[in-house]
Amino acid sequence: MAELFYNEFFRNALLAAVLAGISCGIIGTYIVSRRIVFMSGGITHASFGGIGIGYFLGINPVLGAAIFAVISALGVEYFTKKAEIRNDSVIAMLWAFGMATGIIFIYITPGYAPNLMSFLFGNILTVSLPDILFMVILTCIIVIVFVLFARIILFMSFDEEFARIKNIPVQFFNYLLISLVALTVVINIKVVGIILVLALLTIPQNIANTLTMSYQRIILYSVLFGFIGLIAGLMGAFYLDIPSGASIVFTLVIMLIIVKVFKRVVKS
Amino acid sequence: MQKLVEIKNITAGYNGLIALDHVNLTINSDDFIGVIGPNGGGKTTLLKVILGLVKPLKGRIVYNLSEGENRINIGYLPQQFSADKKFPISVEQVVLSGLLKRANIIRGHSVREKDKVTEVITKMGIAGLRSKPFSELSGGETQRALLARAIISSPKLLLLDEPNTYVDQVFESELFNILEELNHKMAIVAVSHDAGMISSYVKTIACVNKKLHYHPSNEINNEILKAYNCPIDLITHGTVPHRVLKDHK
Numbered sequence: 001m002a003e004l005f006y007n008e009f010f011r012n013a014l015l016a017a018v019l020a021g022i023s024c025g026i027i028g029t030y031i032v033s034r035r036i037v038f039m040s041g042g043i044t045h046a047s048f049g050g051i052g053i054g055y056f057l058g059i060n061p062v063l064g065a066a067i068f069a070v071i072s073a074l075g076v077e078y079f080t081k082k083a084e085i086r087n088d089s090v091i092a093m094l095w096a097f098g099m100a101t102g103i104i105f106i107y108i109t110p111g112y113a114p115n116l117m118s119f120l121f122g123n124i125l126t127v128s129l130p131d132i133l134f135m136v137i138l139t140c141i142i143v144i145v146f147v148l149f150a151r152i153i154l155f156m157s158f159d160e161e162f163a164r165i166k167n168i169p170v171q172f173f174n175y176l177l178i179s180l181v182a183l184t185v186v187i188n189i190k191v192v193g194i195i196l197v198l199a200l201l202t203i204p205q206n207i208a209n210t211l212t213m214s215y216q217r218i219i220l221y222s223v224l225f226g227f228i229g230l231i232a233g234l235m236g237a238f239y240l241d242i243p244s245g246a247s248i249v250f251t252l253v254i255m256l257i258i259v260k261v262f263k264r265v266v267k268s
Numbered sequence: 269m270q271k272l273v274e275i276k277n278i279t280a281g282y283n284g285l286i287a288l289d290h291v292n293l294t295i296n297s298d299d300f301i302g303v304i305g306p307n308g309g310g311k312t313t314l315l316k317v318i319l320g321l322v323k324p325l326k327g328r329i330v331y332n333l334s335e336g337e338n339r340i341n342i343g344y345l346p347q348q349f350s351a352d353k354k355f356p357i358s359v360e361q362v363v364l365s366g367l368l369k370r371a372n373i374i375r376g377h378s379v380r381e382k383d384k385v386t387e388v389i390t391k392m393g394i395a396g397l398r399s400k401p402f403s404e405l406s407g408g409e410t411q412r413a414l415l416a417r418a419i420i421s422s423p424k425l426l427l428l429d430e431p432n433t434y435v436d437q438v439f440e441s442e443l444f445n446i447l448e449e450l451n452h453k454m455a456i457v458a459v460s461h462d463a464g465m466i467s468s469y470v471k472t473i474a475c476v477n478k479k480l481h482y483h484p485s486n487e488i489n490n491e492i493l494k495a496y497n498c499p500i501d502l503i504t505h506g507t508v509p510h511r512v513l514k515d516h517k
């Protein structure tokens with residue numbers, strides 16, 4: 001096993017697992033506790049449109065995805081608050097529209113046909129050094145925001161109306177946080193792919209929530225469980241020769257089941 | 269006595285529906301106003317207008333600030349707890365959130381704030397529930413915790429939307445005793461569907477049914493309610509019609 005660490009791809013994958021664990025642990029706790037998982041799913045799939053346009057224009061598809069995801073995030077946040085259209089319908093439309101846009105642009109891009117599968121299902125072993133750099137920067141921003149504004153984020157997520165009465169700039173924080181959700185999704189697309197990234201944002205949190213009702217502890221445990229799942233999944237992928245994204249999600253679900261059963265047994 | 273909030277000719281509503289029609293009300297610093305009225309009469313909307321959560325279509329609100337204040341501090345107990353009851357947060361944290369201020373966004377909680385929590389949860393009789401998850405509280409305990417959150421910042425004005433729902437008879441009278449005591453330090457506006465109950469504690473009454481009729485006394489009967497176009501059923505609360513509610517206690 002030691003020789004694995006001399007493998008550059010594997011080292012990058014390990015770093016990516018740490019960063020994905022932290023970013024998804026924190027952001028996932030935010031979206032799960034605030035019940036905006038579906039919204040986050042919409043933003044995730046909308047980012048595929050950005051990938052397609054990125055290919056078509058010849059710019060970095062991840063950059064395309066980031067721009068598309070943030071714009072959709074701000075748009076969804078804006079429209080769902082205006083409440084003229086039903087919230088979940090807006091998200092579903094955005095979800096499908098993003099995927100459609102991505103497919104069309106990739107299809108009409110002349111010549112080069114990128115590997116769609118890698119975006120849909122990810123591959124932690126393909127995470128490059130620039131990807132890691134991007135992940136480091138974003139993870140730092142997330143940690144700083146969630147440490148500095150821990151109180152506000154907790155109280156506002158719990159009861160937005162009350163925070164508004166207390167004259168907290170709720171709208172500003174909503175936009176800031178939903179943008180961080182969008183960017184977290186984008187940096188983790190390479191790791192587990194568009195279709196599976198939601199798993200990384202929700203399963204560790206649900207494992208954690210089985211064990212604690214404290215917001216702070218859910219974040220900590222989620223980071224830990226996410227990391228364990230990522231590493232175990234990576235190992236599974238490596239030794240069993242199966243796709244890493246699927247292997248990671250599979251591991252996380254097994255962990256969730258074990259913890260749930262464990263809790264049942266302890267209780268009775 | 270000092271004027272705290274003046275509601276001047278406010279019209280408010282939602283997407284074309286008028287919930288409050290040219291409403292006037294002055295809240296003074298020592299007021300204890302009971303707001304009664306039929307379901308959908310606009311009671312909640314009135315509180316939300318005062319809080320700035322609903323923007324009025326017409327009219328204006330004047331907040332009279334004392335020196336050094338840049339914003340009036342209002343405590344609020346919502347009618348229905350609309351937020352997620354399963355949210356991972358402790359009772360202590362819920363109560364602490366009442367101390368939230370724009371100015372101290374970044375700071376952590378000081379020892380003084382924690383002491384303040386001890387004080388209010390003891391007053392509310394939930395001191396033992398401090399570190400319990402909020403999601404595990406019963407209806408009455410939830411109401412007490414939210415009331416603790418509303419008063420922890422010692423507001424100038426306390427707005428309560430149907431505070432006696434979900435609480436048992438014992439806590440109901442205890443609650444109103446607490447409110448009477450709080451009234452020495454803050455103005456209180458309490459909405460209630462139970463006019464009989466509330467009239468024995470409040471000083472004055474406002475009947476809200478799109479229009480607002482202010483009744484500068486806590487004695488009210490069905491005739492007056494009729495005159496105010498404020499149809500609420502006093503009989504269901506054990507009062508004989510025509511009888512002055514003061515006797516209801």
Ligand SMILES: Nc1ncnc2c1ncn2[C@@H]1O[C@H](COP(=O)(O)OP(=O)(O)O)[C@@H](O)[C@H]1O
Nearest residue numbers: 282285287305306307308309310311312313314
């Ligand atoms: N968010 C809302 N959107 C649309 N209509 C509303 C909303 N809230 C209240 N209303 C309507 O405004 C009127 C007044 O409601 P409300 O102030 O809640 O009355 P009350 O508290 O006296 O029962 C009702 O007709 C109600 O249906």
Ligand SMILES: [Mg+2]
Nearest residue numbers: 311312313347
């Ligand atoms: Mg109401």
